Amino acid sequence: MAPASLVLMPSLHPEDPREDLLADLDAEQRLAVLAVRGPVVILAGAGSGKTRVISRRTAYAIATGVVPQDQALVVTFTDKAAGEMGERLRLLGLPGVTARTFHAQALSQLRHFWPSRHDGEALPALLPSKLPLVTPLARHLPGNYKFRPAKDLADEIEWAKVRSIAPRDYEREAAAAHREPPIPGDLLARVFDQYERLKVKAHRLDFEDLLLETVRLLEDDAVAAETVRARKSWISVDEYQDTNPLQERLLELWMGDRRDLCVVGDEDQTIYAFTGASSVYLRSFATRWPGALQLSLVRNYRSSPQVLALANRLIAAEGRTKQLVPTRPDGPDPVTAKHTNDVVELAALCAWITQRLADGTKPGEVAVLVRMNAQLPPIEEALTRAGIAYQVRGLQFYARPEVRTAVLELRKLAASASPDAAVTGAGLAGRVRALWHEVLGFDEAAEDEEAGSGQEAREQQASLETLLAIVESLAAADATLTASGLLAALEARATHEREGSADGVNLLTLHRAKGLEWDAVALPSLEEGNLPIRQAVSSEDPEAVAEERRLLYVGMTRAREHLLLSWALQRDVRGRVARREASRFLDDLRPPRSNRVTILTGSPMHPAADRAPRPGASGDPLFEALRVWRTEQARLAAVPPYVIAHDNTLALIAESRPRTRPALRRIPGIGPDKLDRYGDEILAIVERLLAG
Ligand code: ATP
Numbered sequence: 124m125a126p127a128s129l130v131l132m133p134s135l136h137p138e139d140p141r142e143d144l145l146a147d148l149d150a151e152q153r154l155a156v157l158a159v160r161g162p163v164v165i166l167a168g169a170g171s172g173k174t175r176v177i178s179r180r181t182a183y184a185i186a187t188g189v190v191p192q193d194q195a196l197v198v199t200f201t202d203k204a205a206g207e208m209g210e211r212l213r214l215l216g217l218p219g220v221t222a223r224t225f226h227a228q229a230l231s232q233l234r235h236f237w238p239s240r241h242d243g244e245a246l247p248a249l250l251p252s253k254l255p256l257v258t259p260l261a262r263h264l265p266g267n268y269k270f271r272p273a274k275d276l277a278d279e280i281e282w283a284k285v286r287s288i289a290p291r292d293y294e295r296e297a298a299a300a301h302r303e304p305p306i307p308g309d310l311l312a313r314v315f316d317q318y319e320r321l322k323v324k325a326h327r328l329d330f331e332d333l334l335l336e337t338v339r340l341l342e343d344d345a346v347a348a349e350t351v352r353a354r355k356s357w358i359s360v361d362e363y364q365d366t367n368p369l370q371e372r373l374l375e376l377w378m379g380d381r382r383d384l385c386v387v388g389d390e391d392q393t394i395y396a397f398t399g400a401s402s403v404y405l406r407s408f409a410t411r412w413p414g415a416l417q418l419s420l421v422r423n424y425r426s427s428p429q430v431l432a433l434a435n436r437l438i439a440a441e442g443r444t445k446q447l448v449p450t451r452p453d454g455p456d457p458v459t460a461k462h463t464n465d466v467v468e469l470a471a472l473c474a475w476i477t478q479r480l481a482d483g484t485k486p487g488e489v490a491v492l493v494r495m496n497a498q499l500p501p502i503e504e505a506l507t508r509a510g511i512a513y514q515v516r517g518l519q520f521y522a523r524p525e526v527r528t529a530v531l532e533l534r535k536l537a538a539s540a541s542p543d544a545a546v547t548g549a550g551l552a553g554r555v556r557a558l559w560h561e562v563l564g565f566d567e568a569a570e571d572e573e574a575g576s577g578q579e580a581r582e583q584q585a586s587l588e589t590l591l592a593i594v595e596s597l598a599a600a601d602a603t604l605t606a607s608g609l610l611a612a613l614e615a616r617a618t619h620e621r622e623g624s625a626d627g628v629n630l631l632t633l634h635r636a637k638g639l640e641w642d643a644v645a646l647p648s649l650e651e652g653n654l655p656i657r658q659a660v661s662s663e664d665p666e667a668v669a670e671e672r673r674l675l676y677v678g679m680t681r682a683r684e685h686l687l688l689s690w691a692l693q694r695d696v697r698g699r700v701a702r703r704e705a706s707r708f709l710d711d712l713r714p715p716r717s718n719r720v721t722i723l724t725g726s727p728m729h730p731a732a733d734r735a736p737r738p739g740a741s742g743d744p745l746f747e748a749l750r751v752w753r754t755e756q757a758r759l760a761a762v763p764p765y766v767i768a769h770d771n772t773l774a775l776i777a778e779s780r781p782r783t784r785p786a787l788r789r790i791p792g793i794g795p796d797k798l799d800r801y802g803d804e805i806l807a808i809v810e811r812l813l814a815g
């Protein structure tokens with residue numbers, strides 16, 4: 124078999140319009156685009172142009188007559204990515220190329236062949252989620268297992284199904300794979316079996332069935348397989364590092380004995396291993412496809428050298444030698460900021476974003492990436508207070524199922540005639556906690572083993588903890604708050620989040636950030652327990668921790684210019700102030716000699732700081748004194764207090780305790796005008812409090 128490298132298209136005459144497709148590509152990218160035939164694997168780092176090469180190569184193959192437009196298929200990781208790829212191809216004058224996910228392509232094939240193979244019946248309807256069937260099954264589990272999130276059971280069923288494991292084999296296979304099921308293996312196998320029966324009875328197919336049934340169709344039905352192959356003869360796959368075994372099998376069947384397959388991926392960006400995906404297919408491609416052309420793209424076109432240096436160090440610490448080579452001009456040094464507490468961290472995050480916007484970065488070019496949905500509400504509130512418009516991309520906090528259920532319970536309480544509906548303030552927070560415990564099995568003191576070890580269990584636990592913290596702070600701020608008042612406050616937040624601002628700052632999870640890029644990226648809460656997530660650490664599974672590292676790598680490599688990494692020494696966790704440690708990954712980012720900008724706001728921690736009032740929070744004498752001063756100023760000037768200074772600004776002053784005018788001037792929110800007008804008074808307050 125001739126290696127694919129020998130089947131390059133000849134170079135074109137410089138005036139050939141097809142030359143345009145190659146014009147702005149580097150030598151390696153060109154090679155990849157020219158290699159239009161045979162198996163090709165492109166192993167390349169973040170931002171090296173993999174996705175760009177896929178679209179160009181497709182356009183080039185069509186322009187040079189290697190494949191007709193309607194025979195080319197580009198497989199993407201999400202529907203959104205498929206939409207974007209379709210758009211890129213349209214702009215290249217190719218409206219007829221199919222860009223789809225594995226699922227979408229399988230669905231269209233099954234729909235086509237199903238009736239003729241099932242006595243004229245149409246394809247059963249798709250089950251958009253397993254939850255409606257799994258939830259009642261979960262509720263009937265013995266003991267506390269009935270509170271296990273149905274989504275974790277559904278995810279475990281998905282893990283088994285993408286490996287074509289039947290319910291009766293589940294226990295054995297899970298044990299062999301060292302899985303830790305969310306409930307004991309025998310119970311899971313039972314739920315799995317019951318789920319399958321219910322689904323067949325309801326005449327539905329789930330997402331894995333789509334792939335499974337298509338695999339079955341193409342394995343058993345030679346005519347269908349031939350027809351499918353004749354329609355799509357030239358296939359490319361983006362984000363191939365996150366392919367699962369069923370998708371891989373499907374890809375083999377789509378290819379048959381043809382060889383025009385190109386896959387691109389970056390094993391350091393595998394972030395869906397927990398659902399059953401594996402980068403093994405990417406890594407073994409060249410051996411499985413003899414004669415494959417293996418290429419790498421070595422230059423990075425996305426990020427500044429400063430961002431890349433940091434990303435390179437992150438994976439070098441795991442023994443990886445891959446280096447992302449910069450092509451872009453120097454940018455600012457990434458900022459690693461350590462804060463004394465979460466309030467100050469948020470204030471600094473807002474100040475950082477405000478600075479980016481003031482420097483001319485568009486809000487849509489700023490992103491805050493989080494590990495879990497539960498991190499969103501405090502960030503949303505801080506942004507709202509700072510007057511920064513935002514939009515949550517992907518699943519919103521208040522749209523999460525357990526949050527909706529918790530709010531629904533509160534609505535029932537507010538509407539009831541029970542005396543509880545009239546409870547106010549702190550009593551109300553206690554009542555709400557008890558209510559959620561009763562109905563949702565929520566226990567904020569629960570350890571992981573009790574709450575369940577699945578992804579969703581920890582997301583749910585964290586969301587309810589966050590929601591309860593919001594309830595407690597609302598109740599603490601207003602002793603007359605009733606259940607209906609609380610409900611109204613939560614609903615207002617939910618509406619604000621839902622409406623968002625289309626051109627606001629982006630808030631999203633690291634998982635959703637895959638493939639995307641922004642000018643400025645902030646990664647807050649980089650602490651042990653959050654990234655790496657607590658359960659990855661406690662599982663003592665090195666692979667689980669490695670996936671957390673890759674998540675951070677994905678996050679950092681989204682940034683073009685500005686990168687903020689921050690963490691806090693203390694934060695409210697589960698209703699109490701907890702000490703936090705920097706993420707182990709931050710240690711790995713330390714350069715050989717220090718050229719990082721490290722900001723430490725506040726003084727070093729006092730050993731008894733756990734009990735001391737947190738600087739910048741209510742209870743901190745300096746912060747309180749500044750607020751009293753502000754109230755007085757606002758009264759004198761007959762303006763609202765925030766016109767004098769935002770809480771964020773006061774928190775930062777309390778935190779960094781400036782003793783001089785230049786030091787005060789460096790605090791975001793203190794411009795020349797404010798410095799002139801209030802500088803001396805503020806410095807006097809700081810002086811007085813510190814002396815006392
Ligand atoms: P990821 O691993 O994050 O998915 P990727 O390898 O797919 O990244 P792309 O998204 O294709 O990278 O490209 C990253 C950025 O670099 C994009 O903005 C793209 O337009 C730009 N780019 C790619 N190649 C070049 C080039 N040769 N010249 C200029 N810009 C380029």
Ligand code: MG
Pocket residue numbers: 173174175638
């Ligand atoms: Mg890409």
